[in-house]
Amino acid sequence: MAKIRVLIVDDSAFMRKLINDFLSEHPEIDVIGTARNGEDAIKKWRELHPDVITLDVEMPKLNGLEVLKTIMKEQPLPVVMLSSTTKEGADTTLQAIQAGAVDFVAKPSGSISIDLHKIKTELIQKVLSASKANLTKINFLEDSKSxxxxxxxxxxxxxxxxxxxxxxxxxxxxxxxxxxxxxxxxxxxxxxxxxxxxxxxxxxxxxxxxxxxxxxxxxxxxxxxxxxxxxxxxxxxxxxxxxxxxxxxxxxxxxxxxxxxxxxxxxxxxxxxxxxxxxxxxxxxxxxxxxxxxxxxxxxxxxxxxxxxxxxxxxxxxxxxxxxxxxxxxxxxxxxxxxxxxxxxxxxxxxxxxxxxxxxxx
Known part of the structure; x- marks a missing residue:
C-alpha cells in the first residue's frame, strides 16, 4: 500500500523535528519534506506534491491562513492546521477550517510546545484521517452576517x-x-x-x-x-x-x-x-x-x-x-x-x- 506523503510546515526547527519524528514512526506515513515559513511551504508544496500538509497557523512572511488559501485556490489537498489555544489562535483556526482545512490539532503549550508528545496520537490519527477526506464536495461558504x-x-x-x-x-x-x-x-x-x-x-x-x-x-x-x-x-x-x-x-x-x-x-x-x-x-x-x-x-x-x-x-x-x-x-x-x-x-x-x-x- 502506498504511504501517505506528508509535508510539515512550521517556523520552529524544534517543532519540525518533533512532528517529523512522531509521524515517521507510523508505517503508513512518509514525511517527504519540511518547510520553515509560508513562502517555503508554497515552494515545497509545488515541488513535492504531498498528499497531506501539516500547517502551523502562526508564521512569519506568509501565515498559515494565507498559505492555506493559496493551496485551496490552486489545487486543494488535505491540510491539518497546528494551532495555539489562545482566543486569537482559535479564531484563526476556525477561519482556516472555513477556508478548506480538514482539521486541526491544538498545541498543548503555545507555538513551541516541548510537551507535544501529549497530542502525538491525535496528530497521527488526524493525518491518517485527512488523507481519506473528501475534498471534492467542499463548497466555500460565504463569510458574512447575511x-x-x-x-x-x-x-x-x-x-x-x-x-x-x-x-x-x-x-x-x-x-x-x-x-x-x-x-x-x-x-x-x-x-x-x-x-x-x-x-x-x-x-x-x-x-x-x-x-x-x-x-x-x-x-x-x-x-x-x-x-x-x-x-x-x-x-x-x-x-x-x-x-x-x-x-x-x-x-x-x-x-x-x-x-x-x-x-x-x-x-x-x-x-x-x-x-x-x-x-x-x-x-x-x-x-x-x-x-x-x-x-x-x-x-x-x-x-x-x-x-x-x-x-x-x-x-x-x-x-x-x-x-x-x-x-x-x-x-x-x-x-x-x-x-x-x-x-x-x-x-x-x-x-x-x-x-x-x-x-x-x-
Whole structure:
C-alpha cells in the first residue's frame, strides 16, 4: 500500500523535528519534506506534491491562513492546521477550517510546545484521517452576517410546501428537541445547518462538536454572528430555551436533565468516551431518558463511530427521528456511516438539505 506523503510546515526547527519524528514512526506515513515559513511551504508544496500538509497557523512572511488559501485556490489537498489555544489562535483556526482545512490539532503549550508528545496520537490519527477526506464536495461558504438571512428566506418558502410532513408521534403540538453530533469537517457542516434554521424555530438545539477546550467558544460566537437563531457555548445548569443552539464546551460532556417542567444543561468531567469529551454518545444517551419530548438526532461528518450507540439508546425509548449526512457531502464519512449501519437512521441527506429535513419534522 502506498504511504501517505506528508509535508510539515512550521517556523520552529524544534517543532519540525518533533512532528517529523512522531509521524515517521507510523508505517503508513512518509514525511517527504519540511518547510520553515509560508513562502517555503508554497515552494515545497509545488515541488513535492504531498498528499497531506501539516500547517502551523502562526508564521512569519506568509501565515498559515494565507498559505492555506493559496493551496485551496490552486489545487486543494488535505491540510491539518497546528494551532495555539489562545482566543486569537482559535479564531484563526476556525477561519482556516472555513477556508478548506480538514482539521486541526491544538498545541498543548503555545507555538513551541516541548510537551507535544501529549497530542502525538491525535496528530497521527488526524493525518491518517485527512488523507481519506473528501475534498471534492467542499463548497466555500460565504463569510458574512447575511448568510442566515439569505438561506433562511428559501427555507421558509420550502417549509410551506413541506409542512404536511408528519410522522407518528411527531405532531405539531409535541415538545421537541434537536441534538446534533459531528467531528472532522463539523464546523463547516454546522455553519451550513445552523445558519439555515429560521429564527422562529420553536425548539432548543444541542450540539456536540469534537473540539478541545478554548475552541468551542470561538465556534459558538462565529455561528451566532452568522445565524438567525442564538448560538452559545453551553453553561452548566442553564435552562434550555427555544430558538437557541447550545454547543458543548471542549473538555466537558454535555447532558440534559429534567428540572421541573423544563430541561437544563449538565456538564461533567466524567472520563472520555471512545477518546472524546465531549462525546455524542453521552449527549444522546442523556436525551434518551428525557420523557414527553420528540427527539430529532442528527449525525454529520466525522471519523470514528461516536453517536451510534447513543442513537440506539434513543431509539429504544420515545419518539426519535434520526438524520445522517450523506457520503456525498461528508468530509469524512465515518460517523454517519456507523450510524447508518445501525439501521436506526430515518433519512440520509446532503448537508445543504439537513436544516430543511429537521424543519420537516418540527
Amino acid at each position: 448568510v442566515g438571512k439569505k438561506q433562511n428566506s428559501s427555507i421558509d418558502s420550502e417549509i410551506k410546501v413541506a409542512g404536511h410532513v408528519t410522522t407518528r408521534g411527531f405532531t405539531r403540538e409535541s415538545k421537541k428537541i434537536v441534538c446534533i453530533g459531528t467531528s472532522t469537517g463539523g464546523p463547516r457542516a454546522l455553519q451550513q445547518v445552523i445558519t439555515s434554521l429560521p429564527k422562529d424555530i420553536d425548539v432548543p438545539v444541542l450540539v456536540v462538536q469534537h473540539m478541545p477546550p478554548g475552541f468551542t467558544k470561538s465556534l459558538a460566537n462565529r455561528l451566532d454572528s452568522l445565524s438567525q437563531i442564538k448560538v452559545k457555548e453551553a453553561e452548566d445548569g442553564e435552562l434550555l430555551q427555544k430558538g437557541t443552539a447550545y454547543i458543548a464546551p471542549g473538555g466537558f460532556h454535555m447532558e440534559v436533565k429534567n428540572l421541573g417542567s423544563t430541561l437544563a444543561v449538565s456538564l461533567s468531567l466524567s472520563p472520555p468516551r471512545n477518546g472524546h469529551r465531549p462525546s455524542v454518545d453521552v449527549m444522546f444517551e442523556s436525551i434518551s431518558s428525557i420523557k414527553n419530548y420528540s427527539k430529532i438526532a442528527v449525525i454529520m461528518t466525522g471519523m470514528g463511530s461516536d453517536g451510534s450507540r447513543g442513537l440506539i439508546e434513543m431509539k429504544k425509548s420515545g419518539t426519535v427521528k434520526a438524520i445522517a449526512e450523506s457520503q456525498d457531502t461528508s468530509i469524512v464519512f465515518g460517523m454517519p456511516k456507523a450510524a447508518i449501519a445501525t439501521n436506526m437512521v430515518d433519512e440520509v441527506a446532503n448537508v445543504e438539505n439537513i436544516a430543511q429535513t429537521i424543519m420537516n419534522y418540527i
